[in-house]
Amino acid sequence: xxxxxxxxxxxxxxxxxxxxxxxxxxxxxxxxxxxxxxxxxxxxxxxxxxxxxxxxxxxxxxxxxxxxxxxxxxxxxxxxxxxxxxxxxxxxxxxxxxxxxxxxxxxxxxxxxxxxx
Numbered sequence: 001x002x003x004x005x006x007x008x009x010x011x012x013x014x015x016x017x018x019x020x021x022x023x024x025x026x027x028x029x030x031x032x033x034x035x036x037x038x039x040x041x042x043x044x045x046x047x048x049x050x051x052x053x054x055x056x057x058x059x060x061x062x063x064x065x066x067x068x069x070x071x072x073x074x075x076x077x078x079x080x081x082x083x084x085x086x087x088x089x090x091x092x093x094x095x096x097x098x099x100x101x102x103x104x105x106x107x108x109x110x111x112x113x114x115x116x117x
Contacts, residue, residue: 054103054104055098055099055101058074058077058084058098058101058104059074059077060074060075060076060077061073061074062074062104063104063105063106063107064084064086064101064102064103064104064105065101065102065103065104065105066086066096066100066101066102067100067101067102068100070086070088070094071088071105072086072087072088072094073086073087074086074087075087075093082097082098082099083095083096083097083098084096084098084101
């Protein structure tokens with residue numbers, strides 16, 4: 001909202017003496033803001049909601065990829081601490097924050113991730 005007020009004040013300050021240029025400038029700024037919202041902000045929100053849904057649906061036994069590139073299988077879900085315990089090898093388990101999980105992997109996506117495709 002503050003940016004809309006600033007745009008309105010800038011449009012009023014740039015208004016010509018005959019009064020015709022200010023309203024078209026304000027309309028242009030509003031249209032630019034709307035276009036920026038629909039092209040940049042809305043898709044990012046959509047991706048963020050999809051990621052949050054994926055995180056909330058993860059459970060023990062799911063194969064995951066962390067933001068650091070570690071691939072493992074979830075062995076424990078701790079909802080109170082908001083963490084997952086991930087088994088990365090036979091004798092190694094690492095505890096990750098839920099926010100550190102990038103993606104849930106299937107067998108096909110796991111093999112692609114390991115090959116670097």
